[in-house]
Amino acid sequence: MNKKEAQALCFNHMHRYVSVTMSDGAMFDGIVEHVDEDQLYLAVPVGNVDHEAMRAFAPYPYGGYPYGYPYPYPGYGFPRRRFVRQVLPLAGLLALSLLPYY
Structure with a gap:
């Protein structure tokens, strides 16, 4: 997925609880807080x-x-x-999927 496709996908899931998979295999879950030209900002629950x-x-x-x-x-x-902000590069985004929020 190129950067423009990743940005459009993130915009479509703004303010939703999602699971993000990066190209290096790292996985994050959180609420899509903001998207700019290069980065995705997630609000990740502390626990x-x-x-x-x-x-x-x-x-x-x-x-x-x-x-x-x-x-x-x-x-x-x-x-x-409690939430912390996680900043991820859009260039490394492999997949994004919706999760139910409890």
Whole structure:
């Protein structure tokens, strides 16, 4: 696939969760954030957060929870998933396919 075809393919999948395969065999998955003439910018999820391990960094007296509620408190959800930006060259793009996002 040449660079113009790769750029058009990436534009068609803008803001979608995709799997990208590079010509050297490396695979990345993330959300297509931006495409320019030479590069593809992906927002790659960092990973799942272990909420039990997070509590270990903020221990409460006697091993209990503040106000008698475990984290997250009622009415509050878990923190959002974190993303990092991955910049990939369009010249090395071999394939791009859609993935379901969970």
